[in-house]
Each structure stands twice: as C-alpha cells, then as structure tokens.
Amino acid sequence: MQTIVTRARNIAADRVQAARSDLLKPFDDTSEVNDAKGDLFAALVLALRDFAAEGQFDAMTLKCWGDLVEAYGIAGCGAVSQLNDMGLFTGCEGDVMGTLTMLIARRLTGVHPFLTDFVSVDRESNTGVLWHGGCAPISLANPAHPSICSRTLRAARG
Amino acid sequence: MTAGFALKPGRVTVLRLGDDGQNLRMLATTGQSLETEMDVRGTLARVAFDSNVVAFLDEMLSHGWEHHLIMAYGEIVPELELLCRTLHVPLTLVK
Numbered sequence: 001m002q003t004i005v006t007r008a009r010n011i012a013a014d015r016v017q018a019a020r021s022d023l024l025k026p027f028d029d030t031s032e033v034n035d036a037k038g039d040l041f042a043a044l045v046l047a048l049r050d051f052a053a054e055g056q057f058d059a060m061t062l063k064c065w066g067d068l069v070e071a072y073g074i075a076g077c078g079a080v081s082q083l084n085d086m087g088l089f090t091g092c093e094g095d096v097m098g099t100l101t102m103l104i105a106r107r108l109t110g111v112h113p114f115l116t117d118f119v120s121v122d123r124e125s126n127t128g129v130l131w132h133g134g135c136a137p138i139s140l141a142n143p144a145h146p147s148i149c150s151r152t153l154r155a156a157r158g
Numbered sequence: 159m160t161a162g163f164a165l166k167p168g169r170v171t172v173l174r175l176g177d178d179g180q181n182l183r184m185l186a187t188t189g190q191s192l193e194t195e196m197d198v199r200g201t202l203a204r205v206a207f208d209s210n211v212v213a214f215l216d217e218m219l220s221h222g223w224e225h226h227l228i229m230a231y232g233e234i235v236p237e238l239e240l241l242c243r244t245l246h247v248p249l250t251l252v253k
Contacts, residue, residue: 041159078159098226105230134160136201147163
C-alpha cells in the first residue's frame, strides 16, 4: 500500500492534471470533486496503471477499504472503476479469488463484469440488490440515468 | 472518490470462484438485471433471479461462500460447466 501511495504522490503534476479531466469526463455529475481530490484520484489511477504495466500484471486487487483512505486520503472505488474500464482487471478489498472470477467472466462474455456485494433481498418480487461502493466500470452504467463521481458514499443523492 | 450509477439492464450470470478451506469451488445462478435507479450511492443493480433468491442467499450463508459475487452480463452457465469440468472444480448451480 505504501508503495502505491508513494508512487501516486510522485506522479508529475502535468500528468495528473491532464489525466484528471479525462477520467472525470464520462460522468454526468462531478460537482463534488474539487481540484485537490480530483488530483489525488487521477494520481492514484496513474500510479496503479504504471505499477501494473511495469510488473506486466493482467490483474490486481487493491486493499482499498480502510487502509487506502487512511494512507492517502481518498477511497479507491473510483480508481478501481476506471482501471476496470481501461481493461486492467482490478478487484476490491484484496479479493484475489474475486478478481480471478472477474477474469473468467470477462473471458467468457467479452463484457467487463461487476464485483459486488449481495446487500438485500425482496422475497415477494424474487429480486436482490447487488451493490458495491462505486467500483463498477462506467461502461456498465445505464445511460438512461445520470452517473456521478463523488467524494463520499455518505450523503444520499437528492 | 467513488463512482455512482445504476447498472444497465440485461441478462446476467452471478458467479463466484471460491474455496471451502481446502479446494476450489464455483457458485453460479442466472437472472435479469432490471431497470433501476441509483437510490443509494455507489454502483448497483437490481436483479430478478431465475432461481429462488432466498435459496441462493441460503446457499451462500449455509455453505460459507465468500461475500463478494461477480455479476457478468450474458448467460454463461454451459461455459462454466465446461470450465469447471475441465479444471475439476465442483460447480454449485442454483436453479
């Protein structure tokens, strides 16, 4: 974790700023993202992408929940979302086997999958909600509804 | 930083390669990702299960499956059956 944080902090400012606008472009609403947080976000994506390229990794997983926020100041979900959209398989919360399952699913379907929790069940409609904290690739978004890139999961969206 | 949106509708396979403490194993079921809105922050899909959703949840909880699942667009059960047979990984298919 410290390796990635150090790498992110050492990414050149011009690379970070150029990447920030590209990374935020797919979202309909980025009003919560100030320049400082946007730079942290972009630097993290670049650091992870560089790290994977140097190691020739097809996939990786990030110990994002807790550790990253404390060490770096932002959650990793948005970076995971972006890296998956770039075709670099990136799993959440250090889940190696979940990340391997993503690889299998992608190879069999040709579509990048969604690593998720199973958070609720409705017996009457026989439905369940699959939710995870902002890590799905935006290529899976329903274009009929707005997408948001936000600083936190805490507030309800009005 | 987090992304927030509702995932697109479509046929899905929900799967998980896990282990029972000794050996690999695969869990799968199918369903339909429904048109839905982002009523909580984060990324989410509302899925109508082909199987009984409570039976699927019971399988996960009763047999110690890991809590992360993979939602894949498309129906890939025959391919998973072939893959698991080839790799000698038992497949638990909840129908």
